[in-house]
Amino acid sequence: MEHLKTPKISIVLPSLNNRQYLEERLQTILNQTFTDWELVIIDNYSDDGAWQLIEEFAQKDSRLKISQAPREGIYVNWNNCIRLARGEYIYIATNDDTMKPDCLEKMIGGLEKYPECDICHVKCEIIDTKGKTLKGYWERLASSQFYGDLINKSHIRFAPYDGILYCALGTVYFGPLQLLIRRSVFDKVGLFRSDWGPEGDFEWGMRAALVCNTLHIPETLVAWRIHSQQSTNIEAHKTSDQKVRFIEMVQAALPILKKYNPEFYQRLRLEKLLFIYKRQQLRAGIKETNKFHDKVIYVWNLFQISPTFLVEFLYRRTLFPRNQSDDFTYIRQELKRLGLEPDISLCCDA
Template sequence: MSTRVSVVVPAYNNAAFLRETLLSVLAQTYTDFELVVADHASVDDTPQILAEFAHDPRVRLLSTPAGGGAERNWNRVTQAATGELVKLVCGDDLLRPTALEHQVAAFDAHPDAVMVCSPRDMIDATGKVIVRRRGLGGLSGRVDGRTAVRTAVRQGANLFGEPCCVLLRRSTLAEVGGWHGDPGYMIDQATYSRVLLRGDLVTTPHTEAAFRFSDTQWSVELAGQQSASIAHLHRELQRIAPESVSAADVRRGNLMASLRTAQRRVFYLAFGRRMRSAATPPAGRAPAR
């Protein structure tokens, strides 16, 4: 029999943090889950760390050939999942022990919803919290999926958070074609939006995950590319869901995204040293926004 939840980890050169990530998954208070990890041709000690978990019956270890970027490995590991619900956790992020318990309960309370998300903490390379309870942008309880997509566009931000704080209905994720890597810096929000165009979002109030910052995600050099990706996503959502996302929503969202880009530059100047203290910078994921 398949498990209820699949936690999938697309690993790539995550040796500095991967052990802690996997242990946080295996420490869940909710026990009906499998853990699937795909190593994307890492050249650090990631394979050796994964070997430590090979004998745990809850764990399946896969490999993904080099090439294809984050999209290839995210889809590779997700397509191997067997659970009704799927959570992707990048190889340097953390789950709080009750993450699956609370988010599965939200699905049980709303069995026709397609996605559950929760606030998360932002941590530095050493695991210290930089920002507490970030996310959701005012979304609360059960929210019409199209309303949630429009709200995120208008705020110019990924209100739903990184995959570690999101639980998806696997069948709906498959229906929209899996993880979408176009635009490249928006693989998470681009995919969530397509899922939410098919059903409702449920939020939970608990902080269920920790997302780790790195300088590779927040460098000033990447800011322009990230802003361009956000604008691209907004235009694409207007194209595929014009009844939900208007041209005015896109204009407002692009302006808000530009303001957030300026805020990121200030953030990086303040916390850049803490992001650079990692022995190995995180990889195998789309840079954060």
């Protein structure tokens, strides 16, 4: 029977009170040129009309599998959706974003052609509440600047290259909407943790990138919407507390290498990998503190915890200006030390 047929792709869409953008999102899924998919929606008892809209769409298309569950947090709902998914590939459709009609067709085509890759990654544009492109936003992201012109070329990024970059660029996979993921990846690295707040996909992304190869398709096939109701707070990324969370998530993600690449794991130097976020934490903490006396105490406490960081910080401060390019220089040196030079492990015609 048709309803028992296993779909090639499971699109999972966690839902909570986003009726304003949900209809457009659902329509971009229905408009996909690749049609062998199911759409798994779990709504957390929305009270803004989102559930009623979902029911309307489900009545018209049997590929929608819908249900409701209590509100337990964004990543709990993501995981619940993934557990219900039956497809060979999984696409997480954040409910306020959009994608081009040929998005799934091109992403699955890439992964079918390159079975050594477990994740397909595409370029993303940033839009406002009305769907207008915010020009230059994507290009200013640290990952876009780091990869430079390579972001405009098809290539395979071999693990653990992207995973190590998570120690410097904030996030390499800007959002799940950019990724088509083999279902086997979740068996390999696990689901999303729910104890990191709204940034838990950072830790999962790093975990996956440390052990999975990524195919990059240089086409802008998805759009990420910025609006006041979204869970990701852009300003929060600038705080010292956020840098501390990044440090903790890096420490949580790296041990997966013990299982899949123990020899490489032994070569890692955690203090070196954490240097950039600790420096960002220091700068943010000083900026957040008003009195000079409190600034001194903040700096002293940080250096007490990590004296090795103090030595590296003073060395870098002497030789390099205080700008983002120093972060790129630093992580490139660390990649070279680990034997992950781009011309060896990064570039590949795809």
